Amino acid sequence: MPTVVAVVFTCSVCMKGFKSRKGGKVQMPCGHVYHEVSIAGWFMHHNTCPNCRCKIFQENLSWETFKLAC
Numbered sequence: 423m424p425t426v427v428a429v430v431f432t433c434s435v436c437m438k439g440f441k442s443r444k445g446g447k448v449q450m451p452c453g454h455v456y457h458e459v460s461i462a463g464w465f466m467h468h469n470t471c472p473n474c475r476c477k478i479f480q481e482n483l484s485w486e487t488f489k490l491a492c
């Protein structure tokens with residue numbers, strides 16, 4: 423059996439599950455998933471993924487245009 427990749431069910435910014443807060447969730451290019459509202463607040467002060475510290479660049483202020491720069 424291949425190792426199953428662990429799926430993160432909680433947002434590392436607010437430490438809450440994805441069902442406990444309204445709003446969309448966003449997947450970073452590194453694969454981590456956060457609440458859209460949580461990661462928006464995080465990126466006001468940081469430009470790294472809260473989980474793996476990869477640098478994330480956001481182009482055109484759209485969640486679909488994240489670029490990874492580890």
Ligand SMILES: [Zn+2]
Nearest residue numbers: 433436457460
């Ligand atoms: Zn969150």
Ligand SMILES: [Zn+2]
Nearest residue numbers: 452454471474
């Ligand atoms: Zn990450």
